[in-house]
Amino acid sequence: MHAPEEGKLRVGFTELIDLAAEKVGGKALLASDEFFAGKENLLKPGRGVFIPDKYTEQGKWMDGWESRRKRVPGHDWCILQLGLPGVLRGVDVDTNHFVGNFPEYASVDALEVEGSPSAQSLVDAKWTRILPQLRLQGGSRNLFPILSEQRWTHLRLNIYPDGGVARFRVHGEVRPDLTRLTHANGSVDLAAAENGGTVSACNDAFFGPKDNLILPGRAANMGEGWETRRKRLLPGFDWIVVKLAVPGSVERVEVDTAHYKGNFPESASLEGITLREPVVDFANAHDLVWTELLPRTKLQADHRHDFESELKAKGPFTHVRLKIFPDGGVSRLRVHGRPA
Template identity: 50%
Template sequence: MAFEKVKEIIKEAPAFAQLTDLAAERLGGQVLYSTDDFFAEKENLIKPTRGIFIADKYTDRGKWMDGWESRRKRTPGHDWAIVKLATSGKIKGFDIDTNFFLGNHPPHASVEAVYLQDDSHITDWETVEWKEILTKSHLDPGSQNFYECQDDAIYTHLRLHIYPDGGVARFRVYGEVFKNWNEVSENQVIDLAAAINGGQAIACNDMFFSEMGNLIMPNRGANMGDGWETKRNRTPNNRDWVILRLAHRGTPERIVVDTCHFKGNYPDSCSIEACVTTDEQIESADWKTLLPPQKLSADHEHEYTSEIQTLGPITHIRLNIFPDGGVSRLRIFGKINK
């Protein structure tokens, strides 16, 4: 296959693509069912990164593809897949990515949604009372297909329809985590920054090598690409930074700065500032020191308790690294303030 036909097509992402991917496998999303995944497994839909292409890779069923691909349908109907979100949330938009699916992409897709507290009793997904939240929409081949969601309800499960068959590389469901904070005690210690709780990376000065949102993903980083890494900066006394909105206003008690996998490129040191503000007023925020400058080491979890300054409840934090480099995860453990 000629290179011109398999190159990635990257579109400019809309603002909603900066939100949390509620369906992401690494956050806890699952693909529960599909009508057909003969050529490529349904689970690929929620893998990290865009799908890849390996020219000479085949399976006993045909060409290996990094996505979900059904057979050519020879009977009436179309194919669909059930995705369970990692957490309930309000959906703001989709990316139905047909990366490298060119002569085999579905021409159209639609999305339905439902809120289910428990799905263990469901044996027939067609009996569920689905609500359409994306009407039947055109898909370009080998491309990110972004669509905004106008529905403001809270959902837990989605059904992605493709018409009539074919391949989708990735399915991103961007939105806002919904967490019932009435069920969280003020004495309970949680990770206030975690994406699964509703934390959000909202700004940084540099993420040349990897995304700022990786900092608040579950578990330790899988590899060096699964963190926040800035480019090498030659400016004397440089400081790189990232701002996180906490999932809930709260008081930090323990901080973990993890440089997992960063060995020759970890920051020399870091500090953390905090404030009480809104996203819209972040530029005029009154930042105060939460964690004074601390030396860092390679591939290590750095834990801080006594070093944390007493500021009371906060809403946002700013991680500063000196002069540049990579941090895998940042944990801000504390109690919420209601």
């Protein structure tokens, strides 16, 4: 039976961004064995699929990372590079569809190293154990909180003794190079996840996760943005709050509705605020006084909207709130400015 504190962590950390995901630049660098299924599958989106009649020359095709049956002492492992270095709050070792071939146990080691070291050079690096060897369940999301406060750049997933894992999620908080960010000569995207921006809250994320709004690059399809359900009680609006990487003055804003054609918002507005204390419940924080940056402005389908002269205030701000009227999808929000 898990302690109440652990239960709270289990619920909370899965809401944080996946620092290892393929779509944020995460990479599977090296594995001790990937005979049946490649290590790259660990970081792909979704939970993995199962196709009963699909086989390869090696055997049954599986949507995950799977090593052969070990006939010698030892265990298998996979070294991963985080796309977004940061502090870990929990991991999800997902054994979806691996039921007779999942590992009995798993553990996680971590490393902080700058630059681009070769994968082979990391094998004998000085790793730190951040998750002890724990029992796994087959066909399940195995959620484990991480209690380390250190910043990490690489992880090693160890499985005992062998077997298959469908996906490996690493939830946490981005810790960018703040010296580089605060000494930047030009403007930077203060909202970007790679710079340390985080989505604090939103009122609805039925079709598209909230964190998609601030991920790197442009969305590849409609599934890679933030999208709310259809609003049936009008008038009204949906909203999302982004905590900027550092307090800053806003110079230009980009609202990208890429791929949203029959479901883009009719209009949008943007507000800013400076908060000295954290707010836990933005939905009910009615006493907050927001400053209008961008008045309610009509949007277009599948379009990159740039706003500069239209901005009514510059800040500095610690948070921004995007409102969309009445509902719909936005693929990316960029808040270009200068750290205060």
